[in-house]
Amino acid sequence: MPKSEIVGSRLFTRGDHQFSNYLATLPEDERWRRFPYNTTEHLLRHVRNDVIAAGLVWRPEFDHYVAENEATDLRAIAMDPLASVQRDIGFVVREDEQYLRTLLDEAIVNVIEAGVMEELVAEHGPPGEPGALE
Numbered sequence: 001m002p003k004s005e006i007v008g009s010r011l012f013t014r015g016d017h018q019f020s021n022y023l024a025t026l027p028e029d030e031r032w033r034r035f036p037y038n039t040t041e042h043l044l045r046h047v048r049n050d051v052i053a054a055g056l057v058w059r060p061e062f063d064h065y066v067a068e069n070e071a072t073d074l075r076a077i078a079m080d081p082l083a084s085v086q087r088d089i090g091f092v093v094r095e096d097e098q099y100l101r102t103l104l105d106e107a108i109v110n111v112i113e114a115g116v117m118e119e120l121v122a123e124h125g126p127p128g129e130p131g132a133l134e
Contacts, residue, residue, distance in 0.1 A: 003030055005053035008043040011036040015056050018082050040065060048073060056082075 001007075009016040016036065023031045035052055037043035040061040047055045048071060057065075059076065066074055093101045111117050 001032070001053055003032055006033045006035055007054045007056060008035045008037050008046060008052045009056040010040060010043065010058070011038050013058070015058070015082070019056055022082060044071065044074065
């Protein structure tokens with residue numbers, strides 16, 4: 001993609017931070033222009049309307065937008081030279097909810113050991129893989 005093009009990115013995301021840092025390492029005449037967006041929908045709408053050439057968004061949000069808006073004109077591409085960003089997902093319960101915590105822990109272990117988690121990820125996304133039991 002020519003360096004004269006504009007790339008949109010979701011403001012305050014890990015990908016945006018990584019992209020901004022990458023651009024800062026390049027000589028000024030070799031940088032894309034970066035437009036920050038506060039919503040994925042707004043960013044992808046601007047890609048579709050040729051306001052910007054590309055957008056950097058979280059893959060599950062991209063997939064959801066494409067499905068909801070029949071946006072078959074959009075496609076995901078490699079993030080080179082940026083590294084792929086993986087995130088662990090977790091949840092929190094209050095300290096006084098030990099019984100609930102125990103039930104949730106046991107349920108998660110059972111779902112992972114039975115292979116259900118892998119089936120759910122394969123069927124519904126988001127892209128990724130279940131974490132290992134520790």
